[in-house]
Amino acid sequence: MNNYYRSWPITLLLTLISLPLLIMFIFQIIDNFTNPAPGGIWPSSFTLEHWRFLWETPKTGESYIWTVTFNTFIFASTTSIMVTSLSMTSGYVLSRLDIPGRKIFLAGLIMLHAFPTISLIVAIFLTLQIMGLYNTLLGVILVKSALELPFGVWIMKGFYDTVPWEIEMAGIQDGASRFTVWRKLILPQVQPGIAALLIFSFLSGWSEFVLPLVLAPSSDVQVLSTYLSALILDDNKFDFNLFKSVGTFYAIPVIIIYIVFQKKLMNIYGGGTKG
Amino acid sequence: MNRINWFGFIFISPVLIMVLLFFLTPVVMTAFFSFTNMSTSTGIKGGEYLINQETIKEIKKYNIQKDTIEKLENAGYSINEEGLKIISEKYKESLSNEIKSLYFGDKFTNRKDLERALKKLKKNKIKKTRDRKEIAEIFKESIINERFVSKSIFEENLIKLEINQNDREVIIKESYTGWSWTNNNFKLIYNLPSSYKFAFYTLIYVSFTLTFNVVFGLFLAISTFYLPSKTASTFRTIWFLPRILPPVLYVLMWKWFTWDTGFISQMSTYFGASPKNWMMDSPIHAWTVIVLINGFVGASFGMILFSSAIKAIPSSMLYASEVDGANRWQQIWNIIIPQLRWPIMFTTAYQTLSLLTSFEYILLATNGGPGRSTEVWALAAYHTALQNYAGNLQYGLGATYALVLVIIGIIASLFYLKFFNFKDLVTKPRIEG
Numbered sequence: 001m002n003n004y005y006r007s008w009p010i011t012l013l014l015t016l017i018s019l020p021l022l023i024m025f026i027f028q029i030i031d032n033f034t035n036p037a038p039g040g041i042w043p044s045s046f047t048l049e050h051w052r053f054l055w056e057t058p059k060t061g062e063s064y065i066w067t068v069t070f071n072t073f074i075f076a077s078t079t080s081i082m083v084t085s086l087s088m089t090s091g092y093v094l095s096r097l098d099i100p101g102r103k104i105f106l107a108g109l110i111m112l113h114a115f116p117t118i119s120l121i122v123a124i125f126l127t128l129q130i131m132g133l134y135n136t137l138l139g140v141i142l143v144k145s146a147l148e149l150p151f152g153v154w155i156m157k158g159f160y161d162t163v164p165w166e167i168e169m170a171g172i173q174d175g176a177s178r179f180t181v182w183r184k185l186i187l188p189q190v191q192p193g194i195a196a197l198l199i200f201s202f203l204s205g206w207s208e209f210v211l212p213l214v215l216a217p218s219s220d221v222q223v224l225s226t227y228l229s230a231l232i233l234d235d236n237k238f239d240f241n242l243f244k245s246v247g248t249f250y251a252i253p254v255i256i257i258y259i260v261f262q263k264k265l266m267n268i269y270g271g272g273t274k275g
Numbered sequence: 276m277n278r279i280n281w282f283g284f285i286f287i288s289p290v291l292i293m294v295l296l297f298f299l300t301p302v303v304m305t306a307f308f309s310f311t312n313m314s315t316s317t318g319i320k321g322g323e324y325l326i327n328q329e330t331i332k333e334i335k336k337y338n339i340q341k342d343t344i345e346k347l348e349n350a351g352y353s354i355n356e357e358g359l360k361i362i363s364e365k366y367k368e369s370l371s372n373e374i375k376s377l378y379f380g381d382k383f384t385n386r387k388d389l390e391r392a393l394k395k396l397k398k399n400k401i402k403k404t405r406d407r408k409e410i411a412e413i414f415k416e417s418i419i420n421e422r423f424v425s426k427s428i429f430e431e432n433l434i435k436l437e438i439n440q441n442d443r444e445v446i447i448k449e450s451y452t453g454w455s456w457t458n459n460n461f462k463l464i465y466n467l468p469s470s471y472k473f474a475f476y477t478l479i480y481v482s483f484t485l486t487f488n489v490v491f492g493l494f495l496a497i498s499t500f501y502l503p504s505k506t507a508s509t510f511r512t513i514w515f516l517p518r519i520l521p522p523v524l525y526v527l528m529w530k531w532f533t534w535d536t537g538f539i540s541q542m543s544t545y546f547g548a549s550p551k552n553w554m555m556d557s558p559i560h561a562w563t564v565i566v567l568i569n570g571f572v573g574a575s576f577g578m579i580l581f582s583s584a585i586k587a588i589p590s591s592m593l594y595a596s597e598v599d600g601a602n603r604w605q606q607i608w609n610i611i612i613p614q615l616r617w618p619i620m621f622t623t624a625y626q627t628l629s630l631l632t633s634f635e636y637i638l639l640a641t642n643g644g645p646g647r648s649t650e651v652w653a654l655a656a657y658h659t660a661l662q663n664y665a666g667n668l669q670y671g672l673g674a675t676y677a678l679v680l681v682i683i684g685i686i687a688s689l690f691y692l693k694f695f696n697f698k699d700l701v702t703k704p705r706i707e708g
Contacts, residue, residue: 010498011506018513021571023538024528025516031531041541090290099283111688112298114625116632118653119680122660122673123301126308126319146297149290178282207521210635214661225523229639232527240531247524258519265519 032245050245063219063227065249072223075141075212076205082145083152083201084194091156092182096168109157112150118210120147125214137221140212147211148201155200159193160186196264199257203265206254224250305681308674309461313454315668322453323422324429326446331419333449339442346436347418347446352383358414366410370399384435386411460675469647470655470676477651479562480569480637481630487570488626489619492577497607499578500585511582517572526639529568530554554641558648561641565649568636577622584618585611621694628687632680653680 015022027041032050034043058064094105124143125134133139163186171181187194209225217226228246258265313319331344354374363371373396383389389411393401401407418436423429426447433443464470495514499507517525531537533554540550554564588611596606634653637643643650643658650658660673 007502007506010502014495014498014502014510018510020532020567021513021517024532025513027531027538028528041536041538086290086293089286093283093287097283097286099280099287105287107692110692111685112294114628114684114688114691115298116629116680116684116687117298118634119632119656119677119684120298120301120305122656122670122677123304123308124297125661126313126670126674127297127301127304129319142293143297146293149293150298153290203519209522209639214657225521228523228527232523232530240536243527244531247521247527251520251524254519254521258516 028244028248031241032248035241050239050241051249053242053246054249063222065227065246067220068222068224068227071137071221072206072225075137075144075208075223076202078141079144079148079205080198080202082141083148084197086145086149087152087156087197088187088190088194091153092160092186094153095157095160097178109150109153113154115150117147121210121214128215135216135218135221137216140216140221143215144205144208144211148204152197152201155197156190156193159190163189192264195261199261199264203254203257302681302685305674305678308671309678310456310458311454311671311674312457312459313670313674314672315666315670317452317454319454319670322451323424324426324447324450325422325452326419326450330446330450334446337445337449339445340439343438343442343446346438351416351435352386352389352411352414353416354378354381354414361413362410365413367399370396370401373397373399383414386415389414454671457671460672463672464675472647473650473652473655473676476649477631477653480565480649480651481627483562483566484569484573484630485623485626487566488573489577489623491570491574492581492622493615493619495574495578496581496585497611499582500611501603511578514571514575514578518575522635522639525572526568526636529564529640533564555645558645561645561649565637565640568640569630569633572636573626573630576626577619580618580622581615584615588614624690624694628683628690631683652676656680 030043033046033048035045035047035049036042037044053065093099094102094109099105128134128139128143131139133142167185167189168181171185172178176184207225208223209229212221212223212226213229216222222230224246228243228250231246232243326347331347334344359371359375359379362374374393377396378392381392383392386408390404390407393407393410401410418432423432429450430443430447433446438446495510499510502510533539533552535550535552537553539553544550553560555561592610593606596610601609632653634651634657637649637651637654638657641649643654656673656676659669659676661668
């Protein structure tokens with residue numbers, strides 16, 4: 001827009017409003033490497049002791065940070081791959097093929113997409129217990145993937161919808177099977193969608209808290225979110241700087257992914273997203 | 276079915292199975308569980324029949340025959356290993372062996388029969404009636420503390436004890452350890468004053484957070500629109516970060532900010548106030564913090580949607596208004612806001628419904644406290660069914676709370692179906708092979 005008005009009053013106002021967030025972010029980083037003066041919060045000396053959780057062997061009954069990180073990674077990546085690959089196939093079907101019951105599937109997809117999944121947690125908990133998948137990583141992965149699927153299929157269908165019909169028709173004219181057309185001609189066209197969905201569902205799995213908390217509470221299948229929340233709730237060692245360091249450690253992949261894939265993510269957050 | 280259908284079917288079936296198992300089944304199951312009295316003590320996999328001291332106390336409260344309890348205690352006599360072992364220790368091994376060879380595995384309904392049988396022993400004659408009585412007592416069995424897997428087996432045993440039908444029914448009902456069907460959960464929720472409180476808290480939570488989200492989202496979108504693009508994107512990043520950060524970490528930062536060793540307390544000491552927990556000090560404090568925690572995340576939702584809607588406004592319209600001498604207020608009020616009507620409606624509707632069922636940030640921040648003053652409906656469902664300090668988790672009651680949310684969810688989804696132009700979505704595919 002024009003520069004006919006000065007922008008500094010708005011900038012000032014925005015800075016003031018953003019101040020709580022800014023203070024939180026800045027201290028989140030500073031406190032990882034410093035100790036405050038006794039009784040205060042201002043940093044006074046440099047230290048690395050808040051990161052000792054990375055190399056110290058945990059006491060009995062506590063989980064080892066690297067095991068927990070590994071669990072989180074398995075959880076997030078498996079969920080992400082499952083959601084993306086399944087959405088890739090069924091998104092195509094819903095976008096392009098005239099299968100029986102297509103209308104019902106589409107209506108169901110829109111409904112499930114808007115459905116607040118968290119209200120199902122009680123029933124899912126009981127269902128997993130009956131199925132014998134309670135307290136396993138597999139159980140949480142399956143549930144998380146299933147709950148993400150309507151969103152993933154929705155996004156992928158949107159990407160397939162933008163691919164011109166002509167590409168497909170040309171392929172069919174040349175005698176290729178529908179599968180070949182999908183694999184060789186259509187998939188390259190929706191690559192941005194696949195990448196965005198992979199990243200989005202990985203982040204969503206990495207940050208997930210309630211599902212692992214409820215469905216897999218035992219310490220050998222702990223993920224970083226439940227590990228950190230258990231640490232905060234533990235009254236015996238109250239140490240904000242330790243919590244924050246664990247938190248930073250937990251958030252590093254998120255920040256890296258955000259910086260690298262910012263544009264792709266904005267697309268998916270801007271489109272029909274969950275609030 | 277032709278080839279193309281098979282291809283489509285194979286391609287879509289994994290999703291159908293997953294969604295059916297972990298999405299639609301839970302919806303049905305929520306309704307199913309809400310009509311049961313399942314809890315930690317009843318278990319979830321059906322139960323057994325067991326009479327113990329507690330059961331007897333309960334049974335005595337009913338109008339039953341005087342000798343019923345006695346009958347339960349004297350369920351007959353059976354010759355088994357345990358009894359024989361006691362005999363060989365207490366009396367003679369040869370006696371034990373003779374009884375074993377003659378009667379092992381036999382059952383006697385009353386003591387007289389067993390005593391008569393004991394009279395028939397050849398090698399180790401028991402002369403005294405008192406001794407016979409004592410030995411018979413060793414083989415006495417009781418139905419008490421014995422587990423029965425099914426109702427029919429249990430009832431058969433009660434019939435053998437000559438307990439009449441009325442008493443049988445009472446005993447069966449009281450000794451069942453599993454869950455049963457009931458509609459008490461609905462009555463309970465209807466009658467409990469606390470459920471009205473939860474509903475009221477949910478109303479507060481949704482209305483305040485929503486207002487914050489929309490107003491702030493709108494403010495951020497409009498103000499960053501008028502800023503140079505670099506400054507604007509910095510602010511957008513700052514406000515987007517809470518959405519992208521893991522909730523556990525984000526709430527941790529708020530705890531540091533508001534708790535008694537944290538930032539606000541520290542700042543207020545410079546003004547002579549004593550440090551206190553600004554999050555948990557009083558219900559008002561807790562609510563303020565909760566609305567802020569949710570609002571700082573939720574505002575970015577509106578910000579993104581509104582920003583892209585503002586960008587879509589033809590710049591010629593804005594230029595024209597400036598030429599006509601409109602100031603910024605008039606420009607915002609008369610051009611931008613009317614263009615945003617649709618996104619604002621969407622955000623409001625969508626966030627209302629997702630806020631109604633969300634509890635993650637409240638769970639992490641205040642966990643419903645102080646007291647239960649921030650316990651919204653969804654959190655009450657969670658606490659009732661999945662985690663509480665009493666330890667007895669009321670799955671059935673919790674599912675009933677959740678059922679209300681599921682119904683809201685279904686309404687939300689129907690709304691969504693209407694909102695999207697469904698006809699556009701179901702345009703027929705153009706290639707049919």
